[in-house]
Amino acid sequence: GQQLNQSPQSMFIQEGEDVSMNCTSSSIFNTWLWYKQDPGEGPVLLIALYKAGELTSNGRLTAQFGITRKDSFLNISASIPSDVGIYFCAGQLRGGSEKLVFGKGTKLTVNP
Protein backbone atom coordinates (compact mmCIF):
# COMPACT_ATOMS: atom_id res chain seq x y z
CA GLY A 1 0.00 0.00 0.00
CA GLN A 2 0.94 3.62 -0.37
CA GLN A 3 3.00 5.35 2.30
CA LEU A 4 4.03 8.91 2.86
CA ASN A 5 7.67 9.99 2.86
CA GLN A 6 8.31 11.22 6.39
CA SER A 7 11.62 12.73 7.48
CA PRO A 8 13.74 12.64 9.43
CA GLN A 9 13.46 9.06 10.67
CA SER A 10 14.90 10.03 14.03
CA MET A 11 16.08 13.11 15.87
CA PHE A 12 18.21 13.60 18.96
CA ILE A 13 17.90 17.07 20.43
CA GLN A 14 18.58 19.01 23.61
CA GLU A 15 15.77 20.21 25.82
CA GLY A 16 14.69 23.69 24.75
CA GLU A 17 15.51 23.24 21.07
CA ASP A 18 12.95 23.57 18.31
CA VAL A 19 12.08 20.56 16.14
CA SER A 20 10.81 20.31 12.59
CA MET A 21 9.63 17.25 10.67
CA ASN A 22 7.76 16.86 7.40
CA CYS A 23 5.84 14.54 5.16
CA THR A 24 5.62 14.51 1.39
CA SER A 25 3.59 12.58 -1.12
CA SER A 26 3.26 12.20 -4.85
CA SER A 27 -0.54 12.29 -4.45
CA ILE A 28 -2.88 15.10 -3.47
CA PHE A 29 -4.46 14.88 -0.04
CA ASN A 30 -7.69 16.30 1.36
CA THR A 31 -6.63 16.05 4.98
CA TRP A 32 -3.37 15.90 6.90
CA LEU A 33 -3.19 14.59 10.45
CA TRP A 34 -0.33 14.47 12.92
CA TYR A 35 -0.20 11.88 15.71
CA LYS A 36 2.16 11.16 18.59
CA GLN A 37 2.77 7.66 19.94
CA ASP A 38 4.29 6.98 23.34
CA PRO A 39 5.95 3.59 23.92
CA GLY A 40 3.39 0.79 24.28
CA GLU A 41 0.46 3.12 23.57
CA GLY A 42 -1.73 3.89 20.59
CA PRO A 43 -1.12 7.09 18.59
CA VAL A 44 -2.88 10.18 19.88
CA LEU A 45 -4.12 12.91 17.55
CA LEU A 46 -2.17 16.18 17.84
CA ILE A 47 -3.36 18.34 14.96
CA ALA A 48 -5.80 17.95 12.05
CA LEU A 49 -5.52 20.06 8.88
CA TYR A 50 -8.33 20.29 6.31
CA LYS A 51 -7.44 23.14 3.97
CA ALA A 52 -4.46 23.82 1.72
CA GLY A 53 -2.25 26.48 3.25
CA GLU A 54 -3.84 26.06 6.67
CA LEU A 55 -1.52 26.70 9.62
CA THR A 56 -2.73 25.35 12.95
CA SER A 57 -1.24 25.46 16.44
CA ASN A 58 -1.77 23.30 19.50
CA GLY A 59 0.29 24.72 22.34
CA ARG A 60 3.96 24.44 21.35
CA LEU A 61 3.04 22.46 18.23
CA THR A 62 2.41 24.05 14.84
CA ALA A 63 1.49 22.21 11.66
CA GLN A 64 0.85 23.35 8.11
CA PHE A 65 -1.03 21.85 5.18
CA GLY A 66 1.10 22.55 2.10
CA ILE A 67 -0.25 24.71 -0.71
CA THR A 68 0.33 21.94 -3.25
CA ARG A 69 -1.71 19.55 -1.01
CA LYS A 70 1.20 17.10 -1.27
CA ASP A 71 3.07 17.93 1.91
CA SER A 72 2.80 18.95 5.54
CA PHE A 73 5.20 19.86 8.34
CA LEU A 74 5.09 19.78 12.11
CA ASN A 75 7.13 22.07 14.33
CA ILE A 76 7.65 21.71 18.06
CA SER A 77 9.02 24.74 19.83
CA ALA A 78 11.05 24.75 23.05
CA SER A 79 11.10 20.95 23.38
CA ILE A 80 10.72 19.29 26.79
CA PRO A 81 11.50 15.71 27.89
CA SER A 82 7.86 14.59 27.61
CA ASP A 83 7.94 15.37 23.88
CA VAL A 84 9.82 12.08 23.47
CA GLY A 85 7.96 9.62 21.26
CA ILE A 86 7.21 8.75 17.68
CA TYR A 87 5.41 11.31 15.54
CA PHE A 88 3.35 10.13 12.58
CA CYS A 89 1.87 12.04 9.71
CA ALA A 90 -1.23 10.69 8.00
CA GLY A 91 -3.24 11.83 5.03
CA GLN A 92 -6.54 11.12 3.37
CA LEU A 93 -6.34 10.99 -0.41
CA ARG A 94 -8.33 13.51 -2.38
CA GLY A 95 -11.39 11.81 -3.81
CA GLY A 96 -10.49 8.64 -2.01
CA SER A 97 -12.04 6.66 0.78
CA GLU A 98 -11.67 7.39 4.47
CA LYS A 99 -8.54 5.24 4.66
CA LEU A 100 -5.48 6.98 5.99
CA VAL A 101 -2.05 6.77 4.42
CA PHE A 102 0.72 6.92 7.01
CA GLY A 103 4.32 8.02 7.18
CA LYS A 104 6.76 5.66 8.91
CA GLY A 105 7.23 8.03 11.79
CA THR A 106 9.88 10.31 13.28
CA LYS A 107 11.38 9.07 16.54
CA LEU A 108 12.19 12.03 18.78
CA THR A 109 14.63 11.84 21.67
CA VAL A 110 15.02 14.86 23.96
CA ASN A 111 18.06 15.05 26.20
CA PRO A 112 17.45 16.99 29.42
Add this chain to the structure above:
Amino acid sequence: DVKVTQSSRYLVKRTGEKVFLECVQDMDHENMFWYRQDPGLGLRLIYFSYDVKMKEKGDIPEGYSVSREKKERFSLILESASTNQTSMYLCVTGQLNQPQHFGDGTRLSIL
Protein backbone atom coordinates in the same frame (compact mmCIF):
# COMPACT_ATOMS: atom_id res chain seq x y z
CA ASP B 1 -14.14 12.71 24.50
CA VAL B 2 -13.46 10.04 21.93
CA LYS B 3 -13.20 6.56 23.37
CA VAL B 4 -11.80 3.61 21.40
CA THR B 5 -11.38 0.54 23.59
CA GLN B 6 -9.39 -2.53 22.63
CA SER B 7 -10.21 -5.56 24.73
CA SER B 8 -6.65 -6.51 25.69
CA ARG B 9 -3.42 -4.53 26.01
CA TYR B 10 -1.25 -7.66 26.00
CA LEU B 11 -2.08 -11.11 24.69
CA VAL B 12 -0.02 -14.30 24.39
CA LYS B 13 -1.32 -17.15 22.25
CA ARG B 14 0.03 -20.34 20.71
CA THR B 15 0.59 -21.18 17.07
CA GLY B 16 -2.56 -22.56 15.47
CA GLU B 17 -4.96 -20.98 17.95
CA LYS B 18 -7.92 -18.91 16.78
CA VAL B 19 -7.47 -15.41 18.20
CA PHE B 20 -10.08 -12.68 18.60
CA LEU B 21 -9.17 -9.02 19.02
CA GLU B 22 -12.06 -6.75 19.92
CA CYS B 23 -12.51 -3.02 19.41
CA VAL B 24 -15.38 -0.95 20.73
CA GLN B 25 -16.05 2.74 20.07
CA ASP B 26 -18.55 5.05 21.69
CA MET B 27 -18.68 7.84 19.10
CA ASP B 28 -21.22 6.29 16.71
CA HIS B 29 -18.56 6.34 13.98
CA GLU B 30 -19.30 4.52 10.76
CA ASN B 31 -15.71 3.77 9.81
CA MET B 32 -13.51 1.32 11.65
CA PHE B 33 -10.08 0.01 10.71
CA TRP B 34 -7.58 -2.56 11.91
CA TYR B 35 -3.85 -1.96 11.46
CA ARG B 36 -0.76 -3.78 12.54
CA GLN B 37 2.41 -1.93 13.44
CA ASP B 38 5.86 -3.46 13.07
CA PRO B 39 9.32 -1.88 13.44
CA GLY B 40 10.61 -0.65 10.12
CA LEU B 41 7.33 -1.37 8.34
CA GLY B 42 5.12 1.30 9.87
CA LEU B 43 1.36 0.95 10.02
CA ARG B 44 -0.25 -1.48 7.60
CA LEU B 45 -3.98 -1.75 6.99
CA ILE B 46 -5.45 -5.22 7.47
CA TYR B 47 -9.21 -4.75 7.07
CA PHE B 48 -11.72 -1.95 7.36
CA SER B 49 -15.46 -1.44 7.54
CA TYR B 50 -17.70 1.46 6.57
CA ASP B 51 -20.91 0.02 7.96
CA VAL B 52 -22.44 -2.83 9.89
CA LYS B 53 -21.88 -6.20 8.20
CA MET B 54 -19.67 -4.51 5.64
CA LYS B 55 -15.96 -5.26 5.32
CA GLU B 56 -13.19 -4.57 2.87
CA LYS B 57 -9.69 -5.93 2.59
CA GLY B 58 -6.81 -3.65 3.30
CA ASP B 59 -3.23 -4.10 2.18
CA ILE B 60 -2.39 -7.25 4.17
CA PRO B 61 -5.59 -9.27 4.81
CA GLU B 62 -4.05 -12.74 4.46
CA GLY B 63 -4.48 -14.82 7.59
CA TYR B 64 -7.08 -12.48 9.05
CA SER B 65 -10.83 -12.00 8.96
CA VAL B 66 -13.15 -9.46 10.57
CA SER B 67 -16.66 -9.18 11.90
CA ARG B 68 -18.88 -6.12 12.32
CA GLU B 69 -22.25 -7.22 13.64
CA LYS B 70 -22.88 -3.95 15.50
CA LYS B 71 -21.84 -0.42 14.60
CA GLU B 72 -19.77 0.09 17.73
CA ARG B 73 -17.81 -3.16 17.58
CA PHE B 74 -15.22 -4.35 15.06
CA SER B 75 -13.49 -7.66 15.67
CA LEU B 76 -10.27 -8.91 14.11
CA ILE B 77 -9.88 -12.68 13.90
CA LEU B 78 -6.68 -14.62 13.36
CA GLU B 79 -8.03 -17.88 11.98
CA SER B 80 -4.93 -19.94 12.82
CA ALA B 81 -2.31 -17.83 14.53
CA SER B 82 1.26 -17.96 13.27
CA THR B 83 4.46 -16.51 14.70
CA ASN B 84 4.66 -13.90 11.93
CA GLN B 85 1.45 -12.42 13.28
CA THR B 86 3.24 -11.32 16.44
CA SER B 87 2.72 -7.56 16.33
CA MET B 88 1.07 -4.48 17.78
CA TYR B 89 -2.54 -4.30 16.56
CA LEU B 90 -4.27 -0.95 16.44
CA CYS B 91 -7.96 -0.22 15.98
CA VAL B 92 -8.95 3.12 14.46
CA THR B 93 -12.35 4.72 14.10
CA GLY B 94 -13.49 7.73 12.11
CA GLN B 95 -16.27 9.64 10.49
CA LEU B 96 -16.40 11.60 7.22
CA ASN B 97 -14.52 14.90 7.52
CA GLN B 98 -13.47 14.15 11.07
CA PRO B 99 -10.07 13.02 12.30
CA GLN B 100 -9.56 9.37 13.05
CA HIS B 101 -8.79 8.10 16.54
CA PHE B 102 -6.74 5.15 17.69
CA GLY B 103 -7.28 2.66 20.47
CA ASP B 104 -4.43 1.95 22.89
CA GLY B 105 -3.35 -1.11 20.93
CA THR B 106 -3.03 -4.82 21.63
CA ARG B 107 0.46 -6.24 21.75
CA LEU B 108 0.01 -9.82 20.56
CA SER B 109 2.67 -12.49 20.90
CA ILE B 110 2.29 -15.82 19.13
CA LEU B 111 4.52 -18.54 20.57
